[in-house]
Amino acid sequence: MAMLPVSIVIAVVLWLWQAPQTLESVAGLACVLILTLALRWLSNTLQLIRVRSWAVSSIFVVLMAVCAPLHDWSVEVMGITTLYMMHVGGLLFSTHVRRPQLAVFISSVALGCLTMVLPQTVWLLPFSVMAMAMPLRIFSARVLAALLLGLLLPYEVWAAWYLVQGILVEAFTTLVNGVIPSFTSLLTPHPSLLTPYSLLLTPILLFSLFSLVHFMRTSLDDKIATRMRYIVLLLQWPVLLVLVVLQVTESSTANVQCSMSLAPAWILCCSPLLARYFVFSRGWQAGLAFWLFLLSLVAMSLYPLFLNLLIF
Numbered sequence: 001m002a003m004l005p006v007s008i009v010i011a012v013v014l015w016l017w018q019a020p021q022t023l024e025s026v027a028g029l030a031c032v033l034i035l036t037l038a039l040r041w042l043s044n045t046l047q048l049i050r051v052r053s054w055a056v057s058s059i060f061v062v063l064m065a066v067c068a069p070l071h072d073w074s075v076e077v078m079g080i081t082t083l084y085m086m087h088v089g090g091l092l093f094s095t096h097v098r099r100p101q102l103a104v105f106i107s108s109v110a111l112g113c114l115t116m117v118l119p120q121t122v123w124l125l126p127f128s129v130m131a132m133a134m135p136l137r138i139f140s141a142r143v144l145a146a147l148l149l150g151l152l153l154p155y156e157v158w159a160a161w162y163l164v165q166g167i168l169v170e171a172f173t174t175l176v177n178g179v180i181p182s183f184t185s186l187l188t189p190h191p192s193l194l195t196p197y198s199l200l201l202t203p204i205l206l207f208s209l210f211s212l213v214h215f216m217r218t219s220l221d222d223k224i225a226t227r228m229r230y231i232v233l234l235l236q237w238p239v240l241l242v243l244v245v246l247q248v249t250e251s252s253t254a255n256v257q258c259s260m261s262l263a264p265a266w267i268l269c270c271s272p273l274l275a276r277y278f279v280f281s282r283g284w285q286a287g288l289a290f291w292l293f294l295l296s297l298v299a300m301s302l303y304p305l306f307l308n309l310l311i312f
Contacts, residue, residue: 004040004054004061008033011065014301019071028071031078035085036061039271042089046096047226048272055275063267066300067200069260077261080117084265086110087124088236091131092229100138101146108150116154118261120243125151127235135228135235198248200303201263203296205241208270210289211277212237218280230276233269240266 012029019025040057043049048056064070070077090107094100111128114121129147133139162171212234219227244266278290 001052001054003058004036007058007062008036011061014065015071018068018301025071028078031082032061032064035081035268038085038089039268042092043272043275046092046229047223048229049275049279050222050226051279053275053279055279056272059274059278060268060271062297063204063271064264066297066303067263067267068301068303069200070264076117077264080114080261081264081268083110083114083117085268087114087128088233088269091128091136091232094132094138095136095225095228100136101142104132104138104143105146105150108147109153112151112154115151116158120246121262123239123243124236127239131232131235135231137228198245200300201244201248203293203300204267204270207274207277207289207293207296208237211270211273214277214281215273221280230272233272237266237269237273240269 011032015025015029015032019029036057039060040054043054043056087107087110090103090105090110094103094107097103107128111121111124114124129139132143132147158171159168162168215230215234219230222230240262244260244262247260247262278286278293281289
């Protein structure tokens with residue numbers, strides 16, 4: 001029970017120590033704390049961890065705290081993380097209510113807004129539809145209508161705004177010119193993956209793979225509804241990973257906020273999987289993995305110092 005309060009204290013201390021003293025940084029910390037509490041409510045309501053545990057939200061807030069490049073947040077990055085939380089939360093919550101149309105509508109509105117900010121996130125759409133059809137089993141004509149209405153609503157508001165201003169054609173041309181490179185970026189060659197920021201995310205990837213293997217071996221211990229919700233996360237996890245890798249390979253010290261804008265969303269997707277692994281894994285291998293994870297967190301928190309030594 002003390003895990004979440006201790007994690008929040010550690011996160012606040014690390015954030016204030018590493019982040020620049022700016023209004024955006026303080027707003028980023030406030031946004032992370034709000035998302036942490038929302039994730040705690042979602043995890044407990046949906047029983048993502050079948051025992052009483054705050055591990056999901058605790059791991060999320062600690063991972064956000066040790067990833068120093070994410071601290072100097074812009075309004076765009078905060079919005080991306082919040083929108084993804086609404087998108088995946090709506091999907092997971094759709095099986096918790098009697099009629100899933102409203103949850104699907106909220107999820108698709110968030111995804112529509114995401115595609116306007118980052119067009120490449122449209123790759124999440126087919127996997128969301130796949131999740132509705134197979135693991136969640138909520139797909140129907142009404143759900144499809146809610147999905148389409150939600151996706152189109154942000155674009156309808158956007159079109160109405162520019163139509164009133166009389167510059168709809170110019171705005172549409174700008175939007176199309178921004179969307180096309182987002183689709184072709186998956187097909188174009190990229191620089192080496194061994195950038196400073198990819199090294200920072202490597203421990204999260206490694207332990208996420210451990211958690212995926214553990215879930216595949218022990219998923220029958222969960223309730224069917226819980227297992228289906230984890231499968232939804234598993235469908236989105238590789239898509240987000242590919243998009244994060246493409247952003248990181250294009251990163252630069254001067255534009256790190258833009259280059260890592262999807263990393264918090266991927267960390268949010270990883271948190272339930274990591275929490276399940278560390279709560280339910282047993283044996284000496286699990287104990288070793290837990291201590292290695294703690295050492296990795298310490299190393300990640302000291303990352304800015306190592307980077308400064310390499311630069312100078």
